[in-house]
Structures are given as C-alpha cells and as structure tokens.
Amino acid sequence: MGAIAELKQVVIRTLLQQEDFLLVVVDPSCAQVRLPDFLVEAGQPVGLNIGFEMAVPIPDLTLDDEGIQGTLSFSRTPFFSFIPWDAVLQVSASEEHLVWVLPPTGQDDESSEEQSDDRPKLRLV
Numbered sequence: 001m002g003a004i005a006e007l008k009q010v011v012i013r014t015l016l017q018q019e020d021f022l023l024v025v026v027d028p029s030c031a032q033v034r035l036p037d038f039l040v041e042a043g044q045p046v047g048l049n050i051g052f053e054m055a056v057p058i059p060d061l062t063l064d065d066e067g068i069q070g071t072l073s074f075s076r077t078p079f080f081s082f083i084p085w086d087a088v089l090q091v092s093a094s095e096e097h098l099v100w101v102l103p104p105t106g107q108d109d110e111s112s113e114e115q116s117d118d119r120p121k122l123r124l125v
Contacts, residue, residue: 001085004085005085005086008085008088009064009085011091012091013063016050016051016063019051019093019094021050021054022050022051022092022093023047023090023091023092023093024048024049024068024088024090024091025046025047025090025091026048026083027087027089028040028042028043028044029043030086031084032082033083033087034081035083036077036079039074045089048083058070058071059071060080066082066085068081068083069081069082
C-alpha cells in the first residue's frame, strides 16, 4: 500500500471514530470498484454515506489495506460494495468540516518522481 492510500485509510478510520457517518465521493470507473451497475454506467463520481452509527446500519463495514467494503443500501436494496483506495476522491464529515479533496492513489510516491522539472514550484519569499 502506498503512502496516499495509507493516508486515506488513516483519515477515514479516524473520522469514523468521531462522526456517525462520512460522505465519501468515489470514482466508479476505477478498476475493482464494486457498486450497482446504474452507478458504474453513469460514469460520474458517486457520493456514498458510510459509518458505524448510521440509520441504516452497515454491520459488515470494514476498512483494510485494499479499501472500503460493506453492504450498502441503494434505494433500500442491499448491495455488497467494494471501493479501492485509488477510487476515493473526497471525504466530507459533518457540515462543520471542510471537504477534503484527495489526490488519486495512482499518484503515489513513485509517480511523484516521474513529474517533470518544468512543473510549477512553490517558493518561500
């Protein structure tokens, strides 16, 4: 697991200890995503509510090195879902928190070395 995927897991796990649920925005077109066909076929980012204290419980919700998995409810129909870390785009807690836009996991440690030297740089002035 790369540094960005690990960071996503730590942040989401930490927020879930403090919040009843989170809004996690995912890219359904990423490899290994398992969501209902109508969401995958739409080709748009999808917002999913996950949490351990939700009105409709997710008793099998787990976060591990591979991603987020559990039986989510879509129009009151249960569907076992899997979201790999590279598909997680944003995380939002309650209204009091800012949305955290996450870099794609595919841009992990090794790809940062591949970026060209002509990219914009920050300097302390």
